[in-house]
Amino acid sequence: DLGDINADDLPGREHLKDPGTRDGQTRLIKDNGKV
Secondary structure, X not given: OOOOOOHHXXXXXXXXXXXXXXXXXXXXXXXXXXX
C-alpha cells in the first residue's frame, strides 16, 4: 500500500539517470511491475 501514490504513474528505471533536486532524495520507480 503506497497511500496516495499511484504505482501506475511512477516512472521506470530510466528515471534514476536524471539528477535529483536535492541531496539524499529518495525516488520511487517501477521495475518489472514492482515498486
